[in-house]
Amino acid sequence: MRRWIIPVAGSLLILLLVGAGAVAAGWLPVGRDTVHGSVIDPPLPIPDATLTGAGGDARQLSDFRGKVVAIYFGYTYCPDVCPTTLAALARAKQALGKRGDDVQVVMITVDPERDTPEITQEYVSRFDPTFVGLGGDVARIRQVATGMGVYFEKQQRGSAGGYLVDHTATVLVLDRNGDLRLMLPYGLTAEQIADDLRWVLKQ
Amino acid sequence: MARAGLLYSAILVVTVVIVALAAFRPIRVLPRIAPAPGFALTDQEGQRLTSEDLRGKIVLYDFTYLSCPSPCARTTEVMRQVQERLAREPAAEPEVRLITISFDPERDSPAALRAAAEAAGADPARWRFATGAPELMxxxxxxxxxxxxxxxxxxxxxxxxxxxxxxGWGIVRAEYRVGPPPAEQIVNDIRLVANEARRSRGPARLAYEATHLFVCNVR
Structure with missing residues (x-):
């Protein structure tokens, strides 16, 4: 009668220990800060894309594998949304301290007509010298953007400096394997972004 | 012996919780499959319709071309039934939109889209027909x-x-590929996504995120 209890209880105990271990290791969302962005689960492999870096060299998204990559689609004439987001990303990276070295922020221009890769790089460097700015031809950029749920479109209504470009302001976070893991809406604070990046770094 | 009793009751409690989670599914979620594409289309009134306009709303898409013979009518019929069921319910939060996308922009002008929308009985506030630049479709x-x-x-x-x-995040939560599914099932799925968007706040969000980890609780 008692003989079956021990293996059953033993295996349940093991299950319990594994569960507790998983919680302790941060695999389960128990006892940890809620993620502010939206988690893609399971992480979504995205097709690799070749874009152009400053200096005209071909850069692939897979070049950044091993780091957590925060991708932002913006442009240098962008009046408000882009500078706000890039400044928040820069502060979030600083807040991570040493662990911030494992985070790579990449801005891909949605206005390649005016933003050469050099201009894009120079622009993002002003926010943080480690940020990378990428450009390329518009068809290639649109392909990458569309697949990540990002749309952009040149607007006819102009500002003083010419035209504006409407674009999705979401930040996309790839995990160390280069898979899409997290989407951050526009408007998160630097602290919230830092929390979310910390979570992806732990994965 | 008392200690062993305590251990067994602890194990019993954990077992009951696990079994209850699996059996009664107090929280159900749809998986987060992939980001939906970003787009800028033109609808039946000639208005811009972008993926950003739809942020914060739950959207059901179907895809067709207007000169399609009868088989295409089946998904349109499902869309119509979904619209009808949603109209009967009290206004949902977040709002739900239906979008029919034509992949034949050369022939499907806004006027043709409007005619098709009227023929399908589409309520323009809820259900829009749209298409985009041929090279982007x-x-x-x-x-x-x-x-x-x-x-x-x-x-x-x-x-x-x-x-x-x-x-509302622009993330694909369900795909119906094998024949048109019953409108009932789609409306249930819409409800699941809407409930999650409404209730997934504070401590409840932890429960929802935990549920996403258990495949057995997915629908």
């Missing part, structure tokens, strides 16, 4: 929504009739 519909279509030499299309449900 393959990127949006084919690569983005993962819907196969190909033009035949006679101008008709071969394609996989598909409906796609996208949440």
């Amino acid at each position: 393959k990127l949006i519909v084919g690569a983005g929504f993962n819907v196969f279509y190909e033009r035949n030499p006679d101008g008709s299309f071969r394609f996989d009739p598909t409906l796609v449900l996208v949440d």
Whole structure:
């Protein structure tokens, strides 16, 4: 009668220990800060894309594998949304301290007509010298953007400096394997972004 | 002996909780499949319709071309039934939109889209018909929504009739690919996504995120 209890209880105990271990290791969302962005689960492999870096060299998204990559689609004439987001990303990276070295922020221009890769790089460097700015031809950029749920479109209504470009302001976070893991809406604070990046770094 | 009793009751409690979670499914979620593509289309009134306009709303998409013979009518009929069921319910939060995308922009002008919308009984506030620049349709519909279509030499299309449900984040939560599913099932799925969007706050969010980890609780 008692003989079956021990293996059953033993295996349940093991299950319990594994569960507790998983919680302790941060695999389960128990006892940890809620993620502010939206988690893609399971992480979504995205097709690799070749874009152009400053200096005209071909850069692939897979070049950044091993780091957590925060991708932002913006442009240098962008009046408000882009500078706000890039400044928040820069502060979030600083807040991570040493662990911030494992985070790579990449801005891909949605206005390649005016933003050469050099201009894009120079622009993002002003926010943080480690940020990378990428450009390329518009068809290639649109392909990458569309697949990540990002749309952009040149607007006819102009500002003083010419035209504006409407674009999705979401930040996309790839995990160390280069898979899409997290989407951050526009408007998160630097602290919230830092929390979310910390979570992806732990994965 | 008392200690052993305590241990066994602890194990019993944990077991009951696990079994209850698996059996009663107090929280159900749809998986987060992939980001839906970003797009800028033109609708039946000639208005811009972008993926950003739909942020914060739950959207059911279907894909077609208007000169399609009868088989296409089946997904349109499902869309119509979903619209009807949603109209009968009290206004949902977040709002739900239906979008029919034509992958034949050369022939499907806004006027043709408007005629098709009227024929389908579409309520313009809820259900819009749209198409976009010809060179972008393959990127949006084919690569983005993962819907196969190909033009035949006679101008008709071969394609996989598909409906796609996208949440307010722009993330695909359900794909219906094998024949048109019953409207009932889609409306239930919409409810699940809406409930999650409404209730997934504070401590409840932890429970929802935990549920996403258990495959057995997915629908």
